[in-house]
Amino acid sequence: MTPLLSVEGVSKEFLVRGKRIVALDSITLALEQGEFVTVVGPSGCGKSTLLNLIVGLLSPSAGRILLRGRPINGINPEIGYVTQKDNLLPWRTLVQNVEIALEIRGVDPRERRRRAGVLIQQVGLGGFEGHYPHELSGGMRQRANIIRTLIYEPQLILMDEPFGPLDAQTRIVLQDQLLGLWNAARKTIIFITHDLVEAIALADRVVMMTSRPGKVKSVTGVPIPRPRDVYQIHESPAFRSTHETLWRELRPEVSLAESWRGGIRP
Amino acid sequence: MSPRGRLLVYRAAFGVLLLAMWELVSGRLIDPFWISSPSRVFAYLWQVVRDGSIFGHLAVTLYETTTGFLIGAVTGIGCGFLLGRRKILAQVLDPYIVAFNGIPRIALAPLFIIWFGIGPNSKVVLVVIVVFFLTFFSTYSGVKGVDLELKNVLRIMGATERQILVKVTIPATVPWIATGLKVSVPYALVGAIVGEFIAASKGLGYLINYQTSLFSTTGALGGILIVAAIVVISSEAINWAEAYLLRWRPREETRTDREVY
Structure with a gap:
């Protein structure tokens, strides 16, 4: 079976003030249908660039990206993108923001209101449908940002540190809800x-x-x-051993990135 | 009393105070010949309303202002969108726009009178020019400043360029357009009146100029009061429309209490 997404030897270079900067170097990665993959790395390692390439906002300098075996060329409606900043349209109410993708697709207003309503209830935003984004908290806005992508059911959803700006408690609640939504929609x-x-x-x-x-x-x-319980997960032994393995790998990268920022090149 | 009600009372009180001071000074400290007085001005206004002689002037000035305002606003907003979205065109036209905008409008007024006659047309054209640049520049900066990320969000959802224009660019530009229109209202009226000062046979500007030439400060101040009243009423109308259109924006003073956690 061909994987849903395969990234094959993808590199991306940028010219910054005449200097060539390699953001990504021959990335190879394959994702099966229904998989949940997280990407970690030190800041500035090109994680967001990778997502921008997959979604088709950028094109690779080398290599290719295939969705179900077909090369991605430009924007593909089968791929959704949840940005770090919530990017809700400030002049639209919560429900109008959630249903905008269906509006673009010409879905009947009653049907899109219904589908938006279901998702809004699922993430506990019921009662706030008529509120404008500035009247909502950061966590509420980020939930709206996620469900407005889920509503049109793209096969592949990219999420760029969606919980980054939130406080620790809100993050856990949102992680739990995200797993619930993912479990339902697969x-x-x-x-x-x-x-x-x-x-x-x-x-x-x-x-x-x-x-x-x-x-x-x-x-x-x-x-x-x-199903996992994100509130208790840190107590599981499997979690601890995975965390230890990953931290051992991440640590040298983090200190490398930090020393670069300080101007000391290895 | 509601804060709004209290504000209106304070405003009215300030107006009454100003008029009272004017009335007291006139005839006691300064000869009414120079500054007339509120009672004289209101008597004059009442008289021109009763005999109907003011309405012709009022109609002409309002016609010039609103026609010029509408044409100038529509073309200004339209060109703002066009140039905001066509970068090359904007770059080519940039020096011409800057040069044309740099010309003092009053320098154009006599030319327009030569070209379009002493009737309302020359004033309409002057108002169009004034309003065009104000709305053009604000719309143009608004369109250029639209958050690229918001447009990308819709693009990724599969929106066409046309849908992005309607659902992102236009609503994002509304605050800028509103500012342009708001600033334009008094300038539009000034444009019409300046035109009427230079050459006209009707209009509030003509009336003020005519009364001044007769040394009738009462008539001139009466005309000026009418102009001021028009500016206040139309600005209030625009503010009201703006508040409605931009109800999605956080209002600074209420922002914190309305935030919901």
């Missing part, structure tokens, strides 16, 4: 995070990237059965 998810605990709690596999130029350092399976 879409394939690539989830970027810099939080190792979050990466393990959510994923079937964790992809570790090196600091610039970004390469795949390792891919680690998470042997924790589902």
